[in-house]
Amino acid sequence: MNIIGLETLVFSVEELEACCAFLSDYGLHCVSQSASSARFEAEDGTAVEIHTDDVAGLPKTDIPSPALRETVYGVVSASVLDEIRQELSKDREVLCDEDGTLHCVDDEGFALAFKVSSRRPLQARPDLTNTPGHAPQRPVNQPGVDPQRPAKPLTLSHVVYFVNNAAKAEAFYERLGFRTSDRFEGVGPFMRPAGSDDHHCLFMIETPPFVRGCEHFTFHLGSGTEVLQAGTQLASKGWNSFWGPGRHIFGSNWFWYFNSPLGCHIEYDADMDKHDDEWAARQAPLSADTSQLFLFTGTAKWVPGGPPPKSA
Amino acid sequence: MAIQRPFRLCSLAELQAREVAGFDPLARGRDALLALISDEQVHAYLNRCPHEPVAMEYRKDKFLSGKRQHIMCFAHGARFEKDTGLCIHGPCLGKSLQRITTHIQDGDIYIDLEELIQA
Numbered sequence: 001m002n003i004i005g006l007e008t009l010v011f012s013v014e015e016l017e018a019c020c021a022f023l024s025d026y027g028l029h030c031v032s033q034s035a036s037s038a039r040f041e042a043e044d045g046t047a048v049e050i051h052t053d054d055v056a057g058l059p060k061t062d063i064p065s066p067a068l069r070e071t072v073y074g075v076v077s078a079s080v081l082d083e084i085r086q087e088l089s090k091d092r093e094v095l096c097d098e099d100g101t102l103h104c105v106d107d108e109g110f111a112l113a114f115k116v117s118s119r120r121p122l123q124a125r126p127d128l129t130n131t132p133g134h135a136p137q138r139p140v141n142q143p144g145v146d147p148q149r150p151a152k153p154l155t156l157s158h159v160v161y162f163v164n165n166a167a168k169a170e171a172f173y174e175r176l177g178f179r180t181s182d183r184f185e186g187v188g189p190f191m192r193p194a195g196s197d198d199h200h201c202l203f204m205i206e207t208p209p210f211v212r213g214c215e216h217f218t219f220h221l222g223s224g225t226e227v228l229q230a231g232t233q234l235a236s237k238g239w240n241s242f243w244g245p246g247r248h249i250f251g252s253n254w255f256w257y258f259n260s261p262l263g264c265h266i267e268y269d270a271d272m273d274k275h276d277d278e279w280a281a282r283q284a285p286l287s288a289d290t291s292q293l294f295l296f297t298g299t300a301k302w303v304p305g306g307p308p309p310k311s312a
Numbered sequence: 313m314a315i316q317r318p319f320r321l322c323s324l325a326e327l328q329a330r331e332v333a334g335f336d337p338l339a340r341g342r343d344a345l346l347a348l349i350s351d352e353q354v355h356a357y358l359n360r361c362p363h364e365p366v367a368m369e370y371r372k373d374k375f376l377s378g379k380r381q382h383i384m385c386f387a388h389g390a391r392f393e394k395d396t397g398l399c400i401h402g403p404c405l406g407k408s409l410q411r412i413t414t415h416i417q418d419g420d421i422y423i424d425l426e427e428l429i430q431a
C-alpha cells in the first residue's frame with residue numbers, strides 16, 4: 001500500500017489564538033483562519049489544522065482538548081485507497097467522504113484518514129558542507145551562513161502516539177504496509193510507510209492505559225543548522241523549550257522540542273536517515289545515551305567582551 | 313515569619329490580578345515555581361511535572377488550561393487540581409505537584425528559599 005506519509009494533523013484546542021501564535025512563530029503559513037478553526041501549512045502543503053471543541057464533524061475522543069483528533073495520511077492514488085478500504089473493512093468500519101477520503105479508527109483509538117496526497121513539489125536549497133579530505137560541497141566564495149535566510153518547515157515529518165499495546169499497534173500498521181526501522185525495547189517501534197524512505201513517520205510509546213494521545217509531532221527543516229536557527233528564534237519569542245537541541249541516534253535526526261498550547265510538545269527535526277526494505281531494524285533499551293548523540297540547552301545570545309545576555 | 317531565608321514573590325493583590333504567575337527566586341533563567349489563588353487561598357508549586365522533570369508552561373505564566381480549571385503541563389497535557397496539585401488526567405495520574413509553603417505578611421507573599429533549594 002503506497003502510503004506516502006503524514007498529510008495533515010487535526011487538533012481540537014482550547015486556546016485557538018495562542019495555538020495560532022505558536023504555529024505562526026514556529027514558521028508555518030496560516031492559509032485560513034476563522035473564530036473557530038485555522039489551518040497552517042508547511043512549504044509542501046502538509047498541515048496542522050486546529051479547531052475549537054464545538055466545531056462539528058471532528059472525530060470523537062474522550063481526551064479533553066487540546067487533543068489530536070485525526071491523523072491524515074496521503075497516498076499516491078485512488079487505487080491505494082481501495083486497497084486500504086478492502087483491508088481495513090475486514091474488521092472495522094471505514095467511512096468514505098464525498099471527496100473520497102477514508103476515515104477509520106486504529107486499534108488504539110486514534111482516528112485515521114487516508115486521502116490522495118495533494119502535497120506540492122518541494123524546491124528546497126541543499127545543505128552543503130565542506131569537509132577536509134572530501135571535495136567541497138559548497139563552491140568557493142559562497143558563504144554557508146546567511147542570517148537573513150529564514151528556516152522554514154518544509155514538510156510534516158512524524159507523529160508519536162502513546163499506546164497501550166505497542167505490539168498490537170505495530171501489527172495494525174504492518175497491515176497498511178508500514179515497516180519497522182528501529183525499536184526501543186519495551187517502548188515501541190519507529191515505522192515508515194511503503195511510500196516513504198524516511199526512517200519514521202510514526203513512533204509509538206507503550207504506556208499504561210491512562211496515558212493516551214499524541215506525545216509530539218514535528219516538521220522537517222532543511223538542516224541541523226536550521227533546527228538550531230529556528231529553535232533559537234522560537235525561544236527568543238518566548239516559547240518554552242522542552243528538550244533539545246540535540247541529535248537522535250535512531251533516525252539520526254536533529255531535534256529541538258517545545259511545549260505548546262496544543263497539549264503536546266512540538267519538535268523541529270532535520271536530516272533524518274533514509275531506508276529501504278534491505279535495512280535490518282536495530283533495537284536498544286531506551287536511555288539518555290541511546291536516544292541522543294548529544295544534547296544542549298538553548299541560551300540567549302551573548303558575545304565575549306559584550307554586555308551580559310538578556311534574560312531568556 | 314519563622315522561615316530561614318524569606319523571599320518575597322509578590323503582593324497578594326498582584327497575584328490576584330495575574331491569576332497565576334511563575335517566579336525565578338534562584339535566578340536560574342527559568343521559573344522554578346508557580347503561585348496562584350484558588351478558593352481564596354494562595355498555593356505555590358514547584359514548576360516540575362511529576363511525569364518528567366520539565367517546566368510545565370508553554371510560555372511565561374501560561375500554566376492554566378484554556379478554561380482556567382486546572383494547572384496544566386503543556387509538554388504532555390497532564391492536568392492538576394489548582395488547590396491540591398493532584399494530577400487528575402494525563403501521564404502522571406494520581407501523582408502531585410510538589411507544594412512550596414507560602415507565608416503571607418502585610419499583604420505580601422513569601423516563600424523560604426531554603427525549602428525551594430531543597431525541593
